[in-house]
Amino acid sequence: MRAAAGLIILSVALPAVSSHGWAAAFPMDTLHADGLMAKRILPLTQALLIVSAVVVVIITALVLIAILRRGRGGGVPDTPIEETGGWGWISIGVGFSTIVLVGLVVWTSMTMARIANPPDKPALSIDVRGHQWWWEFVYQSDDPSKIFTTANEIHIPVGKPVRFTLNGEDVIHTFWVPSLGGKIQLIPGQTNITWLQADRPGVYRGQCSQFCGQQHAHMIFSVFADAPDAFEAWREDQLRAAPQPVSDEMRLGEQRFIGHCGVCHTVRGTPANGHVGPDLTHLMSRTTIAGGELPNNPGFLSGWVANPQGLKPGSLMPDPELSGPDLASIRSFLVTLK
Amino acid sequence: MRVWMLFVALSIASATATARADDLYALSKDPKQWVMPARDYASTRFSPLDQINASNVGKLQAAWMFSVGTQGGQEAAPLIVGDTLYVVSSFPNKVFALDATNGELKWTYIPNTNRAAQGVACCDVVTRGIAYDSGKIFLVTLDNHAVALDAKTGKEQWATQTGEINLGETTTAAPFVVRGKVFVGISGGEMGVRGRITALDENTGKIDYVAYSTGPDKDILIGPDFKPFYDSMKGKDLGVSTWPPDAWKIGGGTMWGWFSYDPDLDLIYYGTSNPGPWNSNQRPGDNLWTTTLFARDPDSGAAHWAYQFNPHDLWDHDEIQENVLVDLDLDGKTRKVLLHPGRNGFMYVIDRQTGEVLSADAYDAMTAYKGVDLKTGRIIPNEDLKPDLNRTARNVCPASPGAKDWQPTAWSPRTHLLYVPHQHLCMNYLTSDVGYIAGTPYVGATVDMFAGPGGYRGEFMAWDPVRRKKVWSIKENMPVWSGALVTAGDVAFYGTMDRWFKAVDAKTGNVLWQFHLGSGTIGQPVTYEGSDGQQYVAILTGVGGWPGAVANAQIDPRVRNAALGFVGATQDLPSYTQGGGELVVFSIPKQEAAGPSTPQHNP
Amino acid sequence: MRAVLASAFFLGFGAWVAHAQQSGNPQIGQPMQPEASPRSETGVPAIEATPGASAPFSASANPILYVPVSGLHPGDVSFAPKINNPLARDPQAATRGMQAFNQFNCVGCHAGNGGGGMGPALSEGQFIYGSSPANLFLSIYQGRPNGMPAWGELLPESTIWELVAYVQSIAHPPSAAFGRTISRTPASPAVEQTPAEFLQTPNPWSFTAAFSNGRKPVGE
16 A cells, blocks of 8 residues: 555656656656657556556455454354345446546547657658567668668657657567557567657667567667757768778678678678678667677677677577687677777 | 870770771671671671572571580570681580581680589579670670680680679670670679679770769769750769668679660660669669660760669569660651660660650560650559568569560561560569678569460560551460571571471561471571571570579479579470580571472461 | 455466466467577587698597598498487477578578579489588588588588578478489379468478469469
């Protein structure tokens, strides 16, 4: 009871206080909205929470009363108790529940209608392809030379709606950024469409929320909401191809990368154009690797490339069986992919 | 400084080259010889010889044969220069010089062609012919070497490498010579190759220039002389902006077909292949300059105009087919046009000075397109048939090899008809995501072809480009994959994959004579006069190529999707023929020619 | 009491659902999902390739190098090691091999279901460089002179063994006799596979129809 009350207070009161810090500290908090869609859903979520809490309180109270009251009669335990006034309780209970539930259904439908379409024409369209266990994002454009692919981390302009088309590439996944909007599935053979709008600059965490196999828990993505200038700068950056190698060491690293990694990965600007794993053209611009599981720094990068099965067992990146010098060479190439 | 030197060099070259161009151009007019695969720069494949004609062709007999001794499909056209016949074989691309009259072998040239090239050739290890100029024979090998041989002795003069098999590149198109420049193409539209043509100096073998089909304007040699007729082809660096970033580098647009040349306008004409990969969902945009007809200045390569037949091609409809240069009477005026039998199933009549499409009419069964809008020049795709990812498009006509593939047509200035050997196929087509690994296929499509409506798979027809309709046709069981030949004797020749070589009346289409060859034929028939004054007709047999590899290689006829889906349409070919490799030369024996002639029945 | 029983039931059901989802049981409202099998190790030591090193002669070298490609053994004796596919007992290996077959463009040369094209057919079970698992492994690893690329430098050995498992699963000789006959009457071959644009399976020979002789596939 106290826990329920505490939750209610927290969810209602705290958003007013330091929401940016809250989003960073509790990235999966569904009671906190930083996006337009989430804000439209949030009152409904809170109402459902309160209703549920009240129901739990009432039922718990009734059960406790029923348990504790038994001793008050005293005397003859086998005396049958006359049931009087039971129908009144049932009518009140059923009637009240029906009214509340019907009201919630109406409210839910209205909310679903409100979130079905973005408020304005989307500023941007991103194709999302769910793989086991990473996210592929293809930024669309009417101009084909402005279409590009990235993975596991996206940037969107703040304050503008962004359209997402969702496809599952192998099994069903679910696209969910709790601070920004609700869950939508990525189903193989079917294209679903959703939208998000971030109202405040910041980083928002997304996670797959449909069990999709061994590493479902480590299928994480990040949404960076940027000011429009910063977003355009990021997009221009992503359109660039990888830099040409400038030293023999770099050239060797690129060669080794093409041989050992290029069959699965793409780095635009090199002949490596594999479509099995994530696009790595701007690998170093991302804050995480391995489907959001590991931080992106040279140490973890080496460890991941050397032994992906150790860090993410079952992942579809096989152990590449690299020698020490090959690994160092490839890593020194990867860190140039800014 | 370099511009000045270039100017001086060009002046000297053109002064001497003009003399050479006249030589080859003059030679191509000689009825007795056949000095380039298309017979002449206009690609008519028409011979002025009339000793063999509709009334006596029934007496044609085999005069002599020569085995080239290689297994792959034989697509080449023999050349006859003076009294020597030259022919090139499939891999390893041996060149033979024979006495054209009696078949005695004069010399053989065996290039050291890399056998690994067989693993990156999409459609059998074929070659479509050799070229001749100024006492030299020019050859291209499967592993991308352009070679010059002394025509008399067969001695190698130079060999230049123009491509790399580890990038999926091979060379199969016959070379083409204009004013001392040897033009070679490159193959690999299924391998993510960046398409181009290369011009080499015929004396030294050095590369003069390369004209790409994708990328920035400076690589395409698009400059101030470039004046395309249609708006959608006007703009800067369209070879980059009509592709996703960097996709043009592996975008295809190869050139594995035919060149033509107009000496008056001084323009060479050729078309480019499909874009890569076949899965169009990976390359949104018009994908210039694939499936595009280019008109270029031969000396500098500068593009004068271009027309793209199939923007954002969906079905592997290359447009490398021959462009037949004719002057036609259209609407009361004589116009300089070219006839282009599109792989997409439309017969195009295009003004060869400006690139304007004058007419485009379907010449075979078609479900993939609705028409060509002559105002904008754009083809109109059938929106109901789209190769969406992971969804099979069914009954797409024409199939990927098109209504007609590389097999060349012939034009008769006497009948004013175009003689078209072609196939009649439809297909199911399923796209899937594909990654690019250099030296491996870059396709992303599962294809399954089958006979078109009516159940027949090939046709040899006569088409009137002024009235824009078919005049007569002969249906065939198998795709007609051989070239066509037509003569002033009003006889047209073609061969079938089930081993028939046929002579038909050019006016009516009646079959006047046929001969059962040793193997199906996908070669190009030629005719010439021997030193004995007799007219000879020569054809290479040896089935193979894209449709025929199921008969000459280890391919399983029970798996329809094999050979990029062609096995679905020719899976019964092994029950008609095996592979082979023989040059067969026919003539009417002198005694027979003197006697009365009896016309042949239609068998 | 009823409440206790009810909650116990729900708890138990929930636990069973959770367990079923964990083990990939397809019946609980989830679509059929491919197993994420553990990566198998070949257990065969790799050879360090250092430039200029001479080939080891000792028995500690990788035994697969001793598998001959040729069927001619001078002296008419053979000590060839029998090396099996380490993934032979893994039922999912052929499925993963099929994915690798598509992802690494084997399908571009050998066609869907191994019918052949630029490269020879794999579906006929005729392998000129040997049909044992070790021979298939080496053909993929080393490449072959007439156009098979060398994949050993690029693909991990486990992936190559998965491809071997797939090749073995799609091979089906046209005839059980010593040779085979090609004719139209009687029809030989008499069957064809259901084409790959309708069905993607590592076991394509389970789905056949009558030979169409170049017409539309049966069922179109």
